Amino acid sequence: xxxxxxxxxxxxxxCKLIHxxxxxxxxxxxxxxxxxxxxxxxxxxFYEGNLWIIDTHTWVRRETHTEMDIVVSNPINLNExxxxxxxxxxxxxxxxxxxxxxVSGLLVYHNIQRVMHxxxxxxxxxxxxxxxxxxxxxxxxAMDETSIMMLFQNIIELNRIDEKRYLRIVKSxxxxxxxxxxxxxxxxxxxxxQSIKKYLLNQFK
Numbered sequence: 001x002x003x004x005x006x007x008x009x010x011x012x013x014x015c016k017l018i019h020x021x022x023x024x025x026x027x028x029x030x031x032x033x034x035x036x037x038x039x040x041x042x043x044x045x046f047y048e049g050n051l052w053i054i055d056t057h058t059w060v061r062r063e064t065h066t067e068m069d070i071v072v073s074n075p076i077n078l079n080e081x082x083x084x085x086x087x088x089x090x091x092x093x094x095x096x097x098x099x100x101x102x103v104s105g106l107l108v109y110h111n112i113q114r115v116m117h118x119x120x121x122x123x124x125x126x127x128x129x130x131x132x133x134x135x136x137x138x139x140x141x142a143m144d145e146t147s148i149m150m151l152f153q154n155i156i157e158l159n160r161i162d163e164k165r166y167l168r169i170v171k172s173x174x175x176x177x178x179x180x181x182x183x184x185x186x187x188x189x190x191x192x193x194q195s196i197k198k199y200l201l202n203q204f205k
Contacts, residue, residue, distance in 0.1 A: 001130040002173055002203045003123055005103075005149060007137050008158030013165055013183065014134045015043070016190040017158070018099055021132075022047050024201055027096040029088050031081075032057055033105025037069040052088045056081055056105070076109055078118045089126065097204055098131040103148060104139045112144045119151055130204030154203055158183075167196060174199070 006014045022028055027050045032040050037055040052068045056075035065071060070084050106115045135148055149155055155170040169179040176199050184191040
């Protein structure tokens with residue numbers, strides 16, 4: 001199992017792609033840096049498995065949070081974020097998929113060196129378990145994007161040209177073709193070639 005980075009501008013389908021994979025997993029640990037736990041649960045109301053959410057966006061626990069929502073009271077402290085994630089994944093052992101949406105939320109508050117150190121620690125901790133991360137293209141310098149990309153074994157870029165959307169394999173641990181393919185995004189789902197879906201699931205199984 002290995003790590004995957006999805007990179008793309010807003011609206012290119014990063015989260016929709018992740019949503020299409022979730023039914024294949026019994027346990028999901030979703031780390032959110034740009035949205036509340038309530039928003040994520042509403043978006044994932046189709047998912048029938050166990051969903052833990054690490055909320056680094058809200059700061060304060062609310063009545064609408066569930067027992068499986070872990071609100072990080074001081075998300076500026078990356079050690080606290082790391083400990084919150086660790087507490088959940090240690091309980092699940094090997095049976096989970098970690099979703100981190102989004103690395104860009106960390107770069108709002110921290111410099112690239114601190115974010116790289118945090119991500120490296122998390123990737124080592126979840127090595128062999130399967131994890132998928134998102135990064136917003138254009139929100140950071142090209143140098144910062146390249147630095148983040150260096151950490152990941154698989155990188156997928158999502159682009160939108162006019163009304164069409166495309167997926168490009170930038171980096172992969174296994175051979176796959178074609179490396180550029182069109183994907184279709186609708187209100188409820190993303191349609192992608194079975195070859196890319198199989199490739200992604202192979203990274204997490």
